[in-house]
Amino acid sequence: MKWFVMVSLSLISAFGQAKISTAQKRALDAAAEGKIEDLRRLPKSFNWTLSDSNGESLLIKAVSTGQSEAVAFLLKKKVKINHVDKAGNSALLYAVSNNDTPIAAQLIGAGADLTLKYGKKKEHILFEAARVGAREIADQILAKSPSLLNELNADGESPLMAAIAGAQTQLALHWIQKGASVSHKTRDGKSMADYARSQDVKDGSPLAQALLSQGETK
Amino acid sequence: MKKTVLGLTAAVMLSGSVAIAASEMRAGCYLQDKEGEQLQGVNVDKRYEIASVSKVMTAYWATKKLGLNARYSTAVYLRKVEDGLYDAHIKGSRDPYTGREMFQFLTAELNRRGITKLRNLTYDEKFKFIDQVRSNHIAASHFTLSSPTEDLVMRQIRSVVSSISTGYPQLVARAKSVHNLTLPAAIRLNISDIHFMSSSQLDESAYDETVIYRSAPLGAALKEMNRNSNNHAANQIFESLGGADAFAKFIKADLGLEEKDIRFVNGSGDRLDLEDGKSVYNEATCRTIVKVVVAFRNELRKYDAFLQDVMAVAGQDPEGERSTVSALYNNDETGDALIAKTGTVNPSITLGGMINTEEGRIYFGYIYSAEGTAASWRDARGKIRTQVVKLFQKFGGRSTIDYKATRFVPFDGDSRLQKLESRTAETSGR
Numbered sequence: 153m154k155w156f157v158m159v160s161l162s163l164i165s166a167f168g169q170a171k172i173s174t175a176q177k178r179a180l181d182a183a184a185e186g187k188i189e190d191l192r193r194l195p196k197s198f199n200w201t202l203s204d205s206n207g208e209s210l211l212i213k214a215v216s217t218g219q220s221e222a223v224a225f226l227l228k229k230k231v232k233i234n235h236v237d238k239a240g241n242s243a244l245l246y247a248v249s250n251n252d253t254p255i256a257a258q259l260i261g262a263g264a265d266l267t268l269k270y271g272k273k274k275e276h277i278l279f280e281a282a283r284v285g286a287r288e289i290a291d292q293i294l295a296k297s298p299s300l301l302n303e304l305n306a307d308g309e310s311p312l313m314a315a316i317a318g319a320q321t322q323l324a325l326h327w328i329q330k331g332a333s334v335s336h337k338t339r340d341g342k343s344m345a346d347y348a349r350s351q352d353v354k355d356g357s358p359l360a361q362a363l364l365s366q367g368e369t370k
Numbered sequence: 371m372k373k374t375v376l377g378l379t380a381a382v383m384l385s386g387s388v389a390i391a392a393s394e395m396r397a398g399c400y401l402q403d404k405e406g407e408q409l410q411g412v413n414v415d416k417r418y419e420i421a422s423v424s425k426v427m428t429a430y431w432a433t434k435k436l437g438l439n440a441r442y443s444t445a446v447y448l449r450k451v452e453d454g455l456y457d458a459h460i461k462g463s464r465d466p467y468t469g470r471e472m473f474q475f476l477t478a479e480l481n482r483r484g485i486t487k488l489r490n491l492t493y494d495e496k497f498k499f500i501d502q503v504r505s506n507h508i509a510a511s512h513f514t515l516s517s518p519t520e521d522l523v524m525r526q527i528r529s530v531v532s533s534i535s536t537g538y539p540q541l542v543a544r545a546k547s548v549h550n551l552t553l554p555a556a557i558r559l560n561i562s563d564i565h566f567m568s569s570s571q572l573d574e575s576a577y578d579e580t581v582i583y584r585s586a587p588l589g590a591a592l593k594e595m596n597r598n599s600n601n602h603a604a605n606q607i608f609e610s611l612g613g614a615d616a617f618a619k620f621i622k623a624d625l626g627l628e629e630k631d632i633r634f635v636n637g638s639g640d641r642l643d644l645e646d647g648k649s650v651y652n653e654a655t656c657r658t659i660v661k662v663v664v665a666f667r668n669e670l671r672k673y674d675a676f677l678q679d680v681m682a683v684a685g686q687d688p689e690g691e692r693s694t695v696s697a698l699y700n701n702d703e704t705g706d707a708l709i710a711k712t713g714t715v716n717p718s719i720t721l722g723g724m725i726n727t728e729e730g731r732i733y734f735g736y737i738y739s740a741e742g743t744a745a746s747w748r749d750a751r752g753k754i755r756t757q758v759v760k761l762f763q764k765f766g767g768r769s770t771i772d773y774k775a776t777r778f779v780p781f782d783g784d785s786r787l788q789k790l791e792s793r794t795a796e797t798s799g800r
Contacts, residue, residue, distance in 0.1 A: 215744075284697070
């Protein structure tokens with residue numbers, strides 16, 4: 153009985169939500185609101201890896217509200233650039249989700265991990281770029297990690313499929329030109345043509361022609 | 371007992387892992403612009419936080435009260451100290467785009483009048499100066515109703531003066547390209563002292579002359595405000611019109627909307643922090659959102675203008691200046707046919723505006739719940755994206771708007787400093 157209680161208490165303290173002090177809460181708010189002066193006033197000993205009860209770090213707070221100056225400031229501190237919140241999302245994912253090119257560039261330039269996987273489908277960052285049509289950000293990602301273009305998620309879907317499903321034709325065409333494969337199928341047998349059909353891609357349209365010319369047939 | 375402890379441990383372990391609360395639609399509505407059509411939707415008369423969709427209401431109020439072509443007039447009082455040296459006082463007008471670019475233009479105009487050195491530059495409480503006023507991080511920043519403070523304004527002016535040429539060549543190019551306005555290749559201004567002087571301390575008779583700077587037309591400022599959802603600009607416009615009480619009176623008289631329909635605390639939709647530590651937000655019903663968008667469109671027609679002239683169009687942004695609508699909601703189904711305003715606050719993610727479809731114009735609003743977390747905001751935006759696409763599909767798909775956005779310049783050819791002939795001040799801004 154005793155060891156049950158001890159193990160439980162240890163686990164509770166490990167996983168339980170730590171209380172945040174008033175000063176720490178102010179710092180998190182300052183990051184979210186871009187209050188650089190407040191962040192500058194924090195002592196050198198401040199814990200820059202701090203996160204709130206949702207696992208949102210100072211960096212995630214600043215990124216999610218588009219505070220590029222605060223992001224630049226925090227990246228000079230000892231923040232954990234690849235920290236993920238309780239939803240399993242990183243600062244870079246939120247920058248891409250917001251289609252925020254300048255902030256994404258800051259994070260990629262500072263070495264954000266492009267190989268992290270997100271969600272149940274274990275998708276890398278290019279899938280998020282596909283959903284919002286973040287072409288400039290995708291180009292930055294591919295410049296550093298070109299193999300991501302054809303790296304599939306857990307269901308066997310490719311970023312190109314995600315772009316077509318997200319009605320991001322211009323991005324899809326761009327990726328086909330860059331060498332995205334058009335010929336593979338998902339785990340449940342869906343082809344690129346199936347994705348095109350589901351998005352009502354018309355015969356003779358630029359995307360249909362690009363898929364045909366690269367070898368994908370209906 | 372063992373089972374209870376194990377169960378408790380498991381529960382704690384699980385609660386410490388993924389904890390995304392899915393965002394839900396709080397309200398959603400649409401109205402087809404066709405005779406006899408009624409508003410359709412869910413919870414259309416329940417009031418919720420509408421976030422930056424508020425800026426559409428602010429823009430509508432400003433247009434109704436001032437006129438789409440109105441200009442903010444900022445007075446500059448000049449006094450010659452000796453040859454080549456002047457004192458200047460700026461009587462502000464709460465021009466929402468009082469920043470570096472406006473100041474650079476002002477400097478060019480002073481240089482044109484032979485003024486390159488100021489002994490004292492003073493400014494009053496309505497000169498709400500922010501260096502990078504158009505930037506995305508300023509747009510998204512949190513401001514109080516009195517922001518920026520006089521002290522912050524002074525520091526901002528000093529910062530701009532010490533780097534007066536930064537960004538100036540790009541401004542020259544943009545002024546030429548957009549307005550065919552030729553500015554001098556270089557500007558200079560040396561200022562010995564900068565400090566605040568309240569409007570109550572101004573003695574107009576102590577100055578030799580007054581010149582007036584007039585901003586670009588209001589419509590241009592509204593378009594820019596809505597492009598990147600500028601909280602500062604929205605609050606300045608709102609407060610210059612009289613603030614929350616005046617807005618409540620206006621919206622009731624103009625559209626018959628009462629507190630149960632709409633309750634505003636500021637122009638931006640951002641939170642307002644109260645003294646007791648609580649926060650409040652602008653709230654409105656979905657029906658109200660649609661009603662205001664319709665009214666705005668009708669008002670704009672008087673100026674031969676359309677909603678796309680004051681709100682962002684997905685996929686149609688000035689080069690290098692993407693709107694929040696384009697960033698979040700542009701795709702093959704919506705591009706060039708979605709005119710909307712985005713909204714993000716802790717409790718809500720919102721979108722309101724108009725879509726152009728094969729079956730005509732559809733006015734809409736969506737209000738989704740959020741928990742103030744990046745994950746919930748992301749979830750909500752994904753769901754709104756789906757709703758907007760479905761709305762397009764319901765009405766036969768998009769019909770693209772023939773529109774080309776131009777870049778914003780806070781001044782134009784009619785902004786050149788003009789002498790105020792009479793001592794009666796021409797300044798606007800309340």
